[in-house]
Amino acid sequence: MRRRIVTAAGLGLALLLTSCGLLSPSDEAGPGPRHGRASSLPSARPVPAGQGSRAAGDFNGDGHPDLVLDSLLAPARGHDDDPGIGIVYGSAHGLDPATRELLTPARNAAPTGQTVPAAFDAETSCDLDRDGFTDLVVTTDPPYDGVGRPPVPVQLLFGSPKGLGPARAVTLRIPDRARIGNEWPDQPVCGDFDGDGAADLAVTTSGPRISYLRGPFTRGGAPRAAGAPVAVPGTALATTTPLSPPPDIDHDGADDLLVRSADPGRRARSRLALGGPQGPTRAGAAAYPPGYAVAFGRFAAAGRGTAPLTAVTADTDGLLSVADRPGTIRTGTGGAPTLAAADVTADGRTDLALGGTRPALLLGSPDGLSPTPHRLALPRLPGTGRPLATVIALTDFDGDHHADLVLLTRRGPTHDRVTVYPGGLSGLAARPTRSFTTADFTTADFAAAGLPAS
Numbered sequence: 001m002r003r004r005i006v007t008a009a010g011l012g013l014a015l016l017l018t019s020c021g022l023l024s025p026s027d028e029a030g031p032g033p034r035h036g037r038a039s040s041l042p043s044a045r046p047v048p049a050g051q052g053s054r055a056a057g058d059f060n061g062d063g064h065p066d067l068v069l070d071s072l073l074a075p076a077r078g079h080d081d082d083p084g085i086g087i088v089y090g091s092a093h094g095l096d097p098a099t100r101e102l103l104t105p106a107r108n109a110a111p112t113g114q115t116v117p118a119a120f121d122a123e124t125s126c127d128l129d130r131d132g133f134t135d136l137v138v139t140t141d142p143p144y145d146g147v148g149r150p151p152v153p154v155q156l157l158f159g160s161p162k163g164l165g166p167a168r169a170v171t172l173r174i175p176d177r178a179r180i181g182n183e184w185p186d187q188p189v190c191g192d193f194d195g196d197g198a199a200d201l202a203v204t205t206s207g208p209r210i211s212y213l214r215g216p217f218t219r220g221g222a223p224r225a226a227g228a229p230v231a232v233p234g235t236a237l238a239t240t241t242p243l244s245p246p247p248d249i250d251h252d253g254a255d256d257l258l259v260r261s262a263d264p265g266r267r268a269r270s271r272l273a274l275g276g277p278q279g280p281t282r283a284g285a286a287a288y289p290p291g292y293a294v295a296f297g298r299f300a301a302a303g304r305g306t307a308p309l310t311a312v313t314a315d316t317d318g319l320l321s322v323a324d325r326p327g328t329i330r331t332g333t334g335g336a337p338t339l340a341a342a343d344v345t346a347d348g349r350t351d352l353a354l355g356g357t358r359p360a361l362l363l364g365s366p367d368g369l370s371p372t373p374h375r376l377a378l379p380r381l382p383g384t385g386r387p388l389a390t391v392i393a394l395t396d397f398d399g400d401h402h403a404d405l406v407l408l409t410r411r412g413p414t415h416d417r418v419t420v421y422p423g424g425l426s427g428l429a430a431r432p433t434r435s436f437t438t439a440d441f442t443t444a445d446f447a448a449a450g451l452p453a454s
Contacts (some may be wrong), residue, residue, distance in 0.1 A: 047163035052132020059159040064090030073439040094398035101165040102133040112142040126199040128217040133159030170221040178226040181206025187237040189247035193275040205310035233283040234259035241340040247296040289321040292451035297341035301366040302348025340394035342403035344423035356389040387411035
């Protein structure tokens, strides 16, 4: 199993406080987890109960998107197992790090017999049972002796008015007729791929095929229907940012599935498997140029009518290919690129955020995506070498119609910082209004759970 950041979409996080409640982004980040280290997090508050909503990424149904962070820094002298998945809940004023939960394998994963998973990785999120509360899809590592067909490692955590914390996950049920070969089902992706209004799931199976599972799903993890594995134009599945819906490139009311020729994190070509009444069964017209990440947006002027939905592929050093035109825009962001697309300026055009060692925002314009990158200030972290910033989410967390950016900046295995940059008329704020470290999150919540964090 692999570790990767989502969110879902975009997070379990910690807030380093000054006397006014926030750490200035220009302040030096504190040391990583160590013996005797006390968390500076405020006491966790109860998750506000919602009535259900249609907002993406809203686990407690209060109408405000929430944030997911995989890859938490483990507490010093903690367990060798996965420290868990963190959730920070949204509010009318944006993300509230005091309203948070730590989801751990011991408390929230479904065991296999008497074996509790050691790995617990957030993958994607959507409302699988249509109850108005977003559900979290995770992957685990059930025991397998290597003989015959492996067990299903994908589990579902259902949202509720109390959020995700009280939930115990259930294992996704994939009917035998929807499986082929003896590879692990992996890389779950949400989307309404048949256009019926219910969220579906696609997971990899052997070869260039997927198990296509039609929603809605039962609380026991079973899909409404599933047929034989579906052939797709690639071997790996990919999401855009977790709080962004899948694209519907041909405007037929069914989401389309992004398929790659290599696993996420590797440079590869990608193309769409087009959705329709039978699911994502048709290959898109053209493959996109090689790259590490793909995002979709309407980057041209809204005043000319509905702009076309365009793919942007990020290659090494943030070299962008727009649609099928390779190397269109040079951004010099450095490092392994991550992407997210949303309307930051509320002008009706999609803007693009890029992660890397020099993260940036590119604005939509009357002529499409601007080639001028607006650099983002990063927090200082101890150590040497350039830290790498990963785009976690680009979505409107505070309800002002401007998408806000969440970055995870990390240097080495012991120091990180999550920063939130609000969107506005001219773009993203020059400095973040939230700054917190996942090390403090795990220290505080492991202690609250009675676990040996130090």
